[in-house]
Amino acid sequence: MLTRGLLRQRVRDGVLRPLFVDVDALHLRSLAERMVGCVAAHLGHPREEVEETLAALAGASRQPQVARGLSKLLVDRMEFAAASEEASARRSSHVHVAAAVLRELPEEASFAEYEARLGARLPAGLGAAREELYADLPAVRPLTAWEALSPRQLLERYNLALAQGPLLSARSVTLRAFQPELLRVRRVLRWLRFCRLVAEVRRVEEDWVLEVEGPGAVVDLQKKYGLQLATFLTVVPELQRWELTARVESRGHAATLRLTDADPLVSPHPSALGWLPPELRVVEEAFAQDAEWALDLTPTPRHVGTRGTCVPDLTFRHRESGREVAVEFFHPWHAAVLARRREELRTRADPGLLLGVDRSLARTPELRAVLEADPQVVLFNTYPSVRKLRETLARFT
Amino acid sequence: MVLDFEGGTLLAPSLPEDALLARLFVHDTRTGVWRAPAWRYREAVLRLRALGVPCEDRARRFEPLPLALLREVEPFPHQEEALVAWQRAGGRGVVELPTGAGKTLLAVLAIAQVKRPTLVVVPTLDLLAQWQQVLQQHLPVAVGVLGGGVSDRQPITVTTYDSAALHTEFHGNRFGLLVCDECHHLPAPSYRFIAQGAIAPWRLGLTATLERTDGGERVVEELLGPLVYRADIRALKGRYLAPYDVHTVEVALTPGEQAAHDAARALYLAFVRGRGLTLSAPGGWARFLSETHRSPEGREAFAAYREQRRLALFSEGKREALWRILRRHREDRILVFADDTETVYRLAHHFVLPALTHHTPLPERKALLAAFAAGTLPVLLTSRVLNEGVDVPEARVGVVLSGSGSVREHVQRLGRVLRMRPGKRAVLYEVLTRGTAEAGISERRRQHGAWTC
Numbered sequence: 001m002l003t004r005g006l007l008r009q010r011v012r013d014g015v016l017r018p019l020f021v022d023v024d025a026l027h028l029r030s031l032a033e034r035m036v037g038c039v040a041a042h043l044g045h046p047r048e049e050v051e052e053t054l055a056a057l058a059g060a061s062r063q064p065q066v067a068r069g070l071s072k073l074l075v076d077r078m079e080f081a082a083a084s085e086e087a088s089a090r091r092s093s094h095v096h097v098a099a100a101v102l103r104e105l106p107e108e109a110s111f112a113e114y115e116a117r118l119g120a121r122l123p124a125g126l127g128a129a130r131e132e133l134y135a136d137l138p139a140v141r142p143l144t145a146w147e148a149l150s151p152r153q154l155l156e157r158y159n160l161a162l163a164q165g166p167l168l169s170a171r172s173v174t175l176r177a178f179q180p181e182l183l184r185v186r187r188v189l190r191w192l193r194f195c196r197l198v199a200e201v202r203r204v205e206e207d208w209v210l211e212v213e214g215p216g217a218v219v220d221l222q223k224k225y226g227l228q229l230a231t232f233l234t235v236v237p238e239l240q241r242w243e244l245t246a247r248v249e250s251r252g253h254a255a256t257l258r259l260t261d262a263d264p265l266v267s268p269h270p271s272a273l274g275w276l277p278p279e280l281r282v283v284e285e286a287f288a289q290d291a292e293w294a295l296d297l298t299p300t301p302r303h304v305g306t307r308g309t310c311v312p313d314l315t316f317r318h319r320e321s322g323r324e325v326a327v328e329f330f331h332p333w334h335a336a337v338l339a340r341r342r343e344e345l346r347t348r349a350d351p352g353l354l355l356g357v358d359r360s361l362a363r364t365p366e367l368r369a370v371l372e373a374d375p376q377v378v379l380f381n382t383y384p385s386v387r388k389l390r391e392t393l394a395r396f397t
Numbered sequence: 398m399v400l401d402f403e404g405g406t407l408l409a410p411s412l413p414e415d416a417l418l419a420r421l422f423v424h425d426t427r428t429g430v431w432r433a434p435a436w437r438y439r440e441a442v443l444r445l446r447a448l449g450v451p452c453e454d455r456a457r458r459f460e461p462l463p464l465a466l467l468r469e470v471e472p473f474p475h476q477e478e479a480l481v482a483w484q485r486a487g488g489r490g491v492v493e494l495p496t497g498a499g500k501t502l503l504a505v506l507a508i509a510q511v512k513r514p515t516l517v518v519v520p521t522l523d524l525l526a527q528w529q530q531v532l533q534q535h536l537p538v539a540v541g542v543l544g545g546g547v548s549d550r551q552p553i554t555v556t557t558y559d560s561a562a563l564h565t566e567f568h569g570n571r572f573g574l575l576v577c578d579e580c581h582h583l584p585a586p587s588y589r590f591i592a593q594g595a596i597a598p599w600r601l602g603l604t605a606t607l608e609r610t611d612g613g614e615r616v617v618e619e620l621l622g623p624l625v626y627r628a629d630i631r632a633l634k635g636r637y638l639a640p641y642d643v644h645t646v647e648v649a650l651t652p653g654e655q656a657a658h659d660a661a662r663a664l665y666l667a668f669v670r671g672r673g674l675t676l677s678a679p680g681g682w683a684r685f686l687s688e689t690h691r692s693p694e695g696r697e698a699f700a701a702y703r704e705q706r707r708l709a710l711f712s713e714g715k716r717e718a719l720w721r722i723l724r725r726h727r728e729d730r731i732l733v734f735a736d737d738t739e740t741v742y743r744l745a746h747h748f749v750l751p752a753l754t755h756h757t758p759l760p761e762r763k764a765l766l767a768a769f770a771a772g773t774l775p776v777l778l779t780s781r782v783l784n785e786g787v788d789v790p791e792a793r794v795g796v797v798l799s800g801s802g803s804v805r806e807h808v809q810r811l812g813r814v815l816r817m818r819p820g821k822r823a824v825l826y827e828v829l830t831r832g833t834a835e836a837g838i839s840e841r842r843r844q845h846g847a848w849t850c
Contacts (some may be wrong), residue, residue: 130746203755221593222590306408
C-alpha cells in the first residue's frame with residue numbers, strides 16, 4: 001500500500017481519479033528495472049543502505065513521486081534480519097562493565113575519569129565498545145529476502161496501490177459486473193468472504209451489482225473497513241467488465257472514486273478460475289428451451305443462517321410467476337459444508353433453496369433417512385439428472 | 398431465538414416484539430438479520446431473560462472458570478474500596494488510581510471474583526510482559542499473550558491495544574471480562590472498537606488520569622462503565638506511594654551551541670512565518686511537515702528545525718547535568734527519560750549505558766528490567782516506552798532530560814519512581830536548556846496537582 005503522501009490523484013467535479021502510470025512507458029520500465037535490480041543486488045546489505053540507494057534512484061528520476069511509491073512497494077516486500085542475540089549479549093557485557101565502573105568511582109569523579117577507567121576495563125577499548133554498542137538497530141540489519149517480482153509487475157502493483165489508497169477512507173463500495181461469468185463471480189464472492197466483508201447483491205438485467213461493506217457498517221461502530229475494501233479491490237479486475245465507485249475522502253473533502261475495467265488494473269491473484277462440470281452444460285442445454293423454467297448460471301448469493309453466504313450452483317426462474325428456486329450442490333467432499341448449511345437453514349428458513357446432495361454423503365442409515373425425509377434435499381448420484389431436476393421443480397409450480 | 402456473533406457485531410435472525418430490543422438492534426437489509434454492536438450483548442441478554450424468551454446463545458464463547466487465587470492477597474484500603482465500588486456498579490466501570498497504587502492487583506481481584514475468561518488490554522509490550530507475569534503469579538491457569546510477535550490466546554490473555562484492535566473481530570466473543578489498562582487510550586478512533594466489538598458483560602477500566610483534553614473520557618465511560626472510584630495522588634503519598642521531591646535543573650548552551658541553535662531556529666521560524674503556519678493550531682504540525690517536503694527551502698527549514706531541537710535535547714550542559722546526577726545518586730536506581738529514540742541512543746553511546754526503546758527486543762527488555770531490579774544495571778535510558786505502567790519499584794530517581802508538554806506524560810514519568818518501598822523518598826529531576834523552547838514546554842507539563850503538593 002502507498003501512504004497518503006505518495007498517492008497521485010486528481011479530483012475534478014467531485015470525482016477522484018488516480019493518476020495511473022503507463023506500464024509500457026520506457027522511462028518507467030527502465031526505472032522499475034533499476035529499482036528491482038537494486039533490491040536483488042542488495043541482499044545481505046544493511047537496510048539503510050538499500051533504502052538510501054532506492055531514495056537516490058527516486059531522487060534522480062523524472063517522476064520522483066512515482067519512484068518513491070515504487071520504492072515503498074519494494075520495501076514492503078523485503079524481509080530484514082531479526083535482532084541478533086550475540087549483539088545483545090555483547091551489549092549486555094559492555095553496559096554491565098560500565099555500571100560497575102560507575103559504582104566504583106567516587107562521587108566527585110569527572111566524566112573523563114569515567115571514560116578512562118571504562119576504556120581500560122573493556123577488552124576492546126572504549127571506542128570499539130561504543131561502535132558496536134547499538135550496531136544492530138533496525139536500520140543496520142541486513143536484507144535477507146524479498147518477494148521478488150518483475151519490473152512490469154512492480155508498475156502494475158503501483159497502479160493497483162494508487163487505486164487502493166483512496167479506499168482506505170471508504171466505508172463501502174458499489175461494484176457492477178457486466179454480464180459476469182459464473183466462475184469469476186464465485187471467485188469474487190470467495191474473496192469477499194475472505195476479506196470479512198458483506199454485500200447486498202442484486203441483479204440488474206444481466207449485470208450483477210454489489211454494495212460491499214463491513215459487517216458493522218450498519219451499526220454504530222468505530223471499526224473501519226478501508227483496508228479490507230482495498231484488499232477486496234485486488235480481485236475485482238478478474239471480472240473483466242466492471243465498474244466500481246466509492247465515497248472517499250481526499251484532503252478533508254468528500255469525493256467519489258470511480259474505477260472501471262478501462263483502467264490499467266491487474267489482479268495479482270493467480271489466474272486459474274477452476275472448471276465447470278460437463279453435466280452442467282447438459283442441464284443448461286436442456287433448460288434452454290424449457291417452457292416453464294429458465295436457468296440462470298450467474299446466481300445471486302443468498303445469506304443463510306445468521307452469518308453464512310451460499311452461492312447456489314443453479315437458479316431456476318419460473319417464466320410466468322418469476323418465482324426463483326436455487327439449488328446448491330454438495331459433492332462427496334462437502335460433508336462438513338452440508339452439515340453447516342442444514343444447521344443454518346434450521347436457524348433461518350429459506351424455502352427457495354434446495355440442497356442437491358450426493359448419495360455418498362448419506363453415510364449412515366440414520367442420516368440417509370433424515371436426508372430422504374427433508375423436503376429441501378434432492379439426492380443424486382454424481383450429478384442430478386435433468387429429469388430429477390424437473391420433477392423437483394414441479395413441486396414449485 | 399438465536400444470538401450469534403460476527404466481526405464485532407451481534408446477530409439475531411429474528412427478534413421478539415420489544416421496544417428496548419428494537420433500539421439495540423437494526424435490521425440489516427444486506428443479510429436479512431438483526432444486528433447490534435457487540436457491546437450491547439449484556440443489555441440484550443438481560444432483556445431477553447426479563448421477557449422470558451428462550452435464547453440459543455451462540456454469541457458467547459466462554460464459560461465460567463475456576464479461578465481461586467494461588468496466594469492470599471491483602472488489598473490496600475483504596476484497592477478494596479475500588480473493588481467494592483466496581484462490584485456495586487454491576488461489574489462495569491472505571492477506577493482512577495495514581496501510578497504505583499496497585500491497579501494490577503485490583504484487576505487480579507476483579508478477575509478472581511468474576512471467574513470468567515478475561516482479556517487484559519495494555520498499551521505497551523513492556524506492560525504486556527509485566528501483566529502476564531503478575532497474573533501468572535496469582536492465577537491457577539496459563540496466561541496467554543497476543544502481541545509482540547506472540548499469538549497464544551488462553552482463557553486469560555494479555556494483549557496490546559494495537560493487537561486487540563486487529564483481533565477483536567475474531568475474539569470479541571471469547572472473554573467475559575474486559576480489562577483496559579491505561580484506559581484513557583481507548584477513545585482513540587482505532588482503539589474504540591476493542592470495547593465496541595467485544596461482548597464482555599463485565600468491564601474494568603484502569604487509569605491514572607482519565608480526563609482527556611478532547612473529552613474522550615465520555616467514550617470510556619460509555620463503553621466500560623462510569624468512573625466508580627478515584628484516589629488522589631496527594632491522598633496516597635507517603636502511605637501507599639513514596640514521598641517525593643521534584644527539582645528543576647537549568648543548564649545553558651555553550652556559546653557555540655547557542656549560536657548554532659539560534660541560527661537554526663531563526664531559519665525554521667522564518668519559514669513557518671513566511672508560510673503563515675501556526676504549529677500549535679490543530680493540524681499545524683501536519684501542515685508544517687507537508688510544506689517542508691515540497692521545496693528545497695522547506696527541506697532546509699525542516700533540517701534546521703531538527704538541528705535546533707537536537708542541540709537543545711543533547712546539549713553539553715545536559716550531558717554534564719546528567720553526569721552530576723548519576724554521581725550524586727550512585728547508590729540509587731535511576732530512570733532517565735528523553736523525548737525521542739535518537740537522543741536515547743546518543744546518550745547510550747556517550748555514557749555506555751543501556752537503552753530501552755521500542756527497538757529493544759522483548760527478551761532484552763525483560764533482561765534489562767530484571768538487571769535494573771537486581772541492581773546490576775542501576776541506570777536505564779528510555780524514551781516513552783517506560784512512561785506507562787511498567788512496574789520498576791526499585792527506581793528512586795527519575796531524570797526527565799527532555800519530553801513533550803503533555804501533563805499526562807509527565808505525571809506518568811513521575812509515577813515510575815513512586816512505588817512504595819520502606820524508607821524510600823523519590824526524586825524527579827527535570828533538566829531544561831535555558832534560552833530554548835524547553836522552558837515553555839516545562840511550564841505546560843507541570844499543570845497538575847502532583848507538582849503542587
